[in-house]
Amino acid sequence: MAEEWWDPKGKFKPLHKFQPVRLGYIREHLLTHFGRDPNAMRPFEGLSVIDVGCGGGLLCEPLARLGATVTGIDAAERNIKIASLHAEQSGLAIDYRATTSEALAATGARFDVVLNMEVVEHVDNVPLYMKSCADLVAPGGLMFTATLNRTMRAYALAIVGAEYVLRWLPRGTHDWKKFLTPEEIETLLKRFGMKPVDETGVVYHPLGDEWRKSPDMGVNYMILAEKPKAN
Numbered sequence: 718m719a720e721e722w723w724d725p726k727g728k729f730k731p732l733h734k735f736q737p738v739r740l741g742y743i744r745e746h747l748l749t750h751f752g753r754d755p756n757a758m759r760p761f762e763g764l765s766v767i768d769v770g771c772g773g774g775l776l777c778e779p780l781a782r783l784g785a786t787v788t789g790i791d792a793a794e795r796n797i798k799i800a801s802l803h804a805e806q807s808g809l810a811i812d813y814r815a816t817t818s819e820a821l822a823a824t825g826a827r828f829d830v831v832l833n834m835e836v837v838e839h840v841d842n843v844p845l846y847m848k849s850c851a852d853l854v855a856p857g858g859l860m861f862t863a864t865l866n867r868t869m870r871a872y873a874l875a876i877v878g879a880e881y882v883l884r885w886l887p888r889g890t891h892d893w894k895k896f897l898t899p900e901e902i903e904t905l906l907k908r909f910g911m912k913p914v915d916e917t918g919v920v921y922h923p924l925g926d927e928w929r930k931s932p933d934m935g936v937n938y939m940i941l942a943e944k945p946k947a948n
């Protein structure tokens with residue numbers, strides 16, 4: 718099971734391929750926003766980060782290595798078992814819990830940074846989910862959202878291309894109707910007290926077999942939002 722999540726060529730291959738670009742984006746914005754030293758070994762010491770829908774913990778581990786105090790939650794108990802085992806093998810202390818963002822937000826838990834990466838296109842009640850993620854952000858904190866746009870190109874590339882032609886993902890992984898446009902995400906962020914401050918597309922470059930940031934948000938994209946400091 719652990720291999721499933723941590724195999725770079727396995728079922729979650731696209732998430733592994735996204736790692737450099739998304740970690741670069743997260744790192745860059747955390748450094749600037751929280752005024753951290755880019756040359757430090759553990760620049761995010763003292764920052765609390767929650768990875769919502771953490772799966773096998775692909776984002777939790779690098780952030781813990783960079784010094785952050787990391788909590789990973791996933792609705793699927795099985796994923797939490799895999800993530801915990803892997804963190805133990807990596808010698809990392811990560812607080813993994815099998816729960817949902819909705820349940821955790823209801824307890825009043827708050828974090829400096831909320832990661833909402835590749836989850837929202839899988840949830841049933843999007844507004845409720847986005848509200849729970851926003852509620853988990855402490856005043857002055859950040860939330861990162863990564864997902865797929867609801868365009869014809871996303872249908873062609875992320876569903877026909879990735880699931881049927883290239884077989885990067887199992888068929889049926891995504892349902893195009895559940896994809897959200899950047900405008901829809903930003904509207905929800907604002908409704909729940911967040912201020913969108915940055916956005917970028919993420920585009921595949923076949924020559925280097927890598928994903929890079931791009932102004933083109935037509936398929937994959939990331940949005941950064943800030944929660945204003947309490948007065």
Ligand SMILES: C[S@@+](CC[C@H](N)C(=O)[O-])C[C@H]1O[C@@H](n2cnc3c(N)ncnc32)[C@H](O)[C@@H]1O
Nearest residue numbers: 732770771772775791792793817818834835836
């Ligand atoms: C495609 S995976 C994303 C994994 C990880 N965020 C990444 O990008 O590497 C989506 C995960 O979100 C979890 N999930 C969906 N809704 C959730 C919720 N409301 N609270 C917590 N986890 C949720 C699912 O169980 C699944 O493991």
Ligand SMILES: [Mg+2]
Nearest residue numbers: 835836838891
């Ligand atoms: Mg997805």
